[in-house]
Amino acid sequence: MTTQQHTRLTQAERRIRSRNALLESAARGIAQHGYANLSLERVATQAGYTRGALYHQFAGKDELVLAVVGWVKETWAAEVGQVLTDHGNPADALLALARNHAIYCRRDVAAVLLNLRIEFDSQDHPVGRLIAESIDHIVTDCARLIEAGRTDGSIPQGPPARTTADALLTALEAVAIELAGQAPHDIDLAERAVRGVLGLPPH
Amino acid sequence: MTTQQHTRLTQAERRIRSRNALLESAARGIAQHGYANLSLERVATQAGYTRGALYHQFAGKDELVLAVVGWVKETWAAEVGQVLTDHGNPADALLALARNHAIYCRRDVAAVLLNLRIEFDSQDHPVGRLIAESIDHIVTDCARLIEAGRTDGSIPQGPPARTTADALLTALEAVAIELAGQAPHDIDLAERAVRGVLGLPPH
DNA sequence: ACAGTTACATACATATCTGTACGTATCTAT
DNA sequence: ATAGATACGTACAGATATGTATGTAACTGT
Numbered sequence: 001m002t003t004q005q006h007t008r009l010t011q012a013e014r015r016i017r018s019r020n021a022l023l024e025s026a027a028r029g030i031a032q033h034g035y036a037n038l039s040l041e042r043v044a045t046q047a048g049y050t051r052g053a054l055y056h057q058f059a060g061k062d063e064l065v066l067a068v069v070g071w072v073k074e075t076w077a078a079e080v081g082q083v084l085t086d087h088g089n090p091a092d093a094l095l096a097l098a099r100n101h102a103i104y105c106r107r108d109v110a111a112v113l114l115n116l117r118i119e120f121d122s123q124d125h126p127v128g129r130l131i132a133e134s135i136d137h138i139v140t141d142c143a144r145l146i147e148a149g150r151t152d153g154s155i156p157q158g159p160p161a162r163t164t165a166d167a168l169l170t171a172l173e174a175v176a177i178e179l180a181g182q183a184p185h186d187i188d189l190a191e192r193a194v195r196g197v198l199g200l201p202p203h
Numbered sequence: 204m205t206t207q208q209h210t211r212l213t214q215a216e217r218r219i220r221s222r223n224a225l226l227e228s229a230a231r232g233i234a235q236h237g238y239a240n241l242s243l244e245r246v247a248t249q250a251g252y253t254r255g256a257l258y259h260q261f262a263g264k265d266e267l268v269l270a271v272v273g274w275v276k277e278t279w280a281a282e283v284g285q286v287l288t289d290h291g292n293p294a295d296a297l298l299a300l301a302r303n304h305a306i307y308c309r310r311d312v313a314a315v316l317l318n319l320r321i322e323f324d325s326q327d328h329p330v331g332r333l334i335a336e337s338i339d340h341i342v343t344d345c346a347r348l349i350e351a352g353r354t355d356g357s358i359p360q361g362p363p364a365r366t367t368a369d370a371l372l373t374a375l376e377a378v379a380i381e382l383a384g385q386a387p388h389d390i391d392l393a394e395r396a397v398r399g400v401l402g403l404p405p406h
Numbered sequence: 407a408c409a410g411t412t413a414c415a416t417a418c419a420t421a422t423c424t425g426t427a428c429g430t431a432t433c434t435a436t
Numbered sequence: 437a438t439a440g441a442t443a444c445g446t447a448c449a450g451a452t453a454t455g456t457a458t459g460t461a462a463c464t465g466t
Contacts, residue, residue, distance in 0.1 A: 011412060011463055018413075034322055036239035039453070051454090052415045061454070118314075118321055119237055156405065158395070159388035167378050167392040174377035175370050175400075185362035189370040189400060192361070196399015197378075197392060202359065214433055214442060221443075242423070254424090255445045263425070 019057050021047040024109075027068045031111040035065060035119050035127065065116070065127050072112050073134050080104050084141040090149035091200060094142065095191055098172055102190040105176035106183070114177050139165045146198070156199040168197045222260050224250040227312075230271045234314040238268060238322050238330065268319070268330050275315050276337055283307045287344040293352030294403060297345065298394055301375055305393040308379035309386070317380050342368045349401070359402040371400045 009017070025047035029038045040061060044054045058064040080100040083093050104110055117135065120128030142165035149155030158164055171193045179186035195202060212220070228250035232241045243264060247257045261267040283303040286296050307313055320338065323331030345368035352358030361367055374396045382389035398405060 009463090014413065014463085032325070034237070034239065036237065037322075040455095041453080050415055053413070055455075056413060115321060118318060119240075121314075122235070159391055163382065163385055163388050164392065167382055167388075167396065170377045170381040171374040171396045174373045178373040179366065179370055182366055185366050185370075188362055189367065192399045192402060193370065193374045193396050194399065196395045196397065196403075196405075199395060199405040200399075201404050202399075202402040212433090217433085217443065243425095244423075253445055256443070258425075259443060264423095 015057070018047075018049065018053055022049065022054055022057060022064070023068055023071060026064050027071070027109040027112055030065065030068060030115055031109045034115045038065075040064070062126055066130060068112060069116065069127065069130055069134070072109070076104060076113075081138065081141075084138070084145065089154055090145040090152070091154040091198065093145055094149075094168070094194060094198065097142075098176075098190045098194040099187050101172055102176045102179070102187040105173075105180045106186070108180075110180065111177050114173055135169070139169060142168060149198075158199050164197060168194055171197055218260070221250075221252065221256055225252065225257055225260060225267070226271055226274060229267050230274070230312040230315055233268065233271060233318055234312045237318045241268075243267075265329055269333060271315060272319065272330065272333055272337070275312070279307060279316075284341065284344075287341070287348065292357055293348040293355070294357040294401065296348055297352075297371065297397060297401065300345075301379075301393045301397040302390050304375055305379040305382070305390040308376075308383045309389070311383075313383065314380050317376055338372070342372060345371060352401075361402050367400060371397055374400055 022043065025043045026038070029043050029046070038061070040051050040054055043064075044051045054064065058067065080097065083096040083100060086093065113131075116127060117131050120131060139162065143161040146155055146161040146164055146168075150157055150161070159167075172190055175193050176186060176190050179189055192202070225246065228246045229241070232246050232249070241264070243254050243257055246267075247254045257267065261270065283300065286299040286303060289296065316334075319330060320334050323334060342365065346364040349358055349364040349367055349371075353360055353364070362370075375393055378396050379389060379393050382392055395405070
């Protein structure tokens with residue numbers, strides 16, 4: 001009885017399977033330990049491989065983490081960020097963002113965003129730059145919505161739109177991750193925090 | 204002309220001066236790079252010493268960081284946390300906490316709290332335990348205030364008091380640090396976030 | 407079937423960090 | 437003044453991390 005594993009795989013299937021396993025392991029590791037304490041040895045072992053496999057798929061630690069960030073960006077954009085472009089009431093869009101983000105953060109790898117952002121804050125590193133750019137883009141979208149809402153009267157006046165958007169996303173991210181797993185209050189409190197930052201009355 | 208420095212120091216003065224310099228350097232390092240990327244070599248050099256001096260004053264990296272955390276705890280309790288025990292309107296006390304914390308976070312070492320909390324989240328480490336205990340204590344105080352406010356009617360009903368307190372402090376910490384240096388909006392938005400979490404109407 | 411490519415493991419080189427042992431200069435007490 | 441304690445520097449040892457070079461087994465096209 002030899003190790004006849006996985007019913008014979010093609011190279012492409014093998015590659016994708018390994019790559020995904022390594023990415024998931026890395027995401028979990030970043031969420032738990034951050035970038036600095038992320039050991040490629042542990043990432044590979046936890047995924048069932050050695051560092052050799054990892055270096056075959058990714059040029060190095062940076063590229064691995066960049067791939068993780070890219071994956072998070074994609075899933076976030078699909079599951080959360082799409083409400084920013086659905087044209088409708090700006091205030092409703094931002095509140096929907098809060099609820100969607102709270103749900104997104106229920107998965108244990110969501111902390112990747114927050115961990116890396118803090119770790120690379122005000123630092124000159126490719127990972128930090130990618131994170132900063134991604135966040136900046138989202139902040140810009142939110143600021144536009146806030147300005148639109150203030151124009152049409154659905155959002156009260158307040159600090160500059162961009163500063164408000166910055167606070168909104170910061171509070172939302174922190175609350176959603178901190179309260180992940182405390183359903184259903186995670187959604188409620190995320191929405192409350194966003195309402196407060198926007199100056200909206202309680203629901 | 205020999206290096207006749209500092210007008211002749213006593214040993215006790217020397218010790219305190221060196222210790223404070225090392226603590227401040229470490230605090231700045233943690234705020235910027237976190238614990239894992241905190242090099243004792245850099246800490247000592249930046250303070251004008253070598254690692255020898257550091258190891259003479261602190262048993263090791265952990266004890267140094269614990270001392271930094273202790274220092275932050277003390278200054279925070281004196282400048283921010285005291286409003287939690289000043290008996291008065293619970294809602295007003297929590298809003299005062301928000302404003303005080305925003306002001307506290309304007310100093311560049313305030314991020315020590317947030318960085319270490321995230322880095323040692325769900326981890327078995329002396330530093331993590333101290334942080335967790337400190338935060339836990341503050342959360343408990345806030346939860347008590349929330350319950351009192353809900354009893355006397357100054358705070359609306361909502362999710363469990365402890366969960367609400369958790370969200371309140373998380374949002375407050377994140378917003379205050381993110382917006383530090385954006386005066387005066389840092390105070391305004393910190394208070395807005397707290398109002399929102401508590402379910403209070405905008406000011 | 408066989409040559410070439412791909413996926414992965416193993417072994418090695420190197421850098422960096424912590425911690426310790428020890429040396430030296432400065433202060434203090436008798 | 438001198439012996440001892442204290443503050444600090446220097447040198448070394450061990451652990452652990454990344455990255456690279458190389459070996460090997462599995463798959464693929466002709």
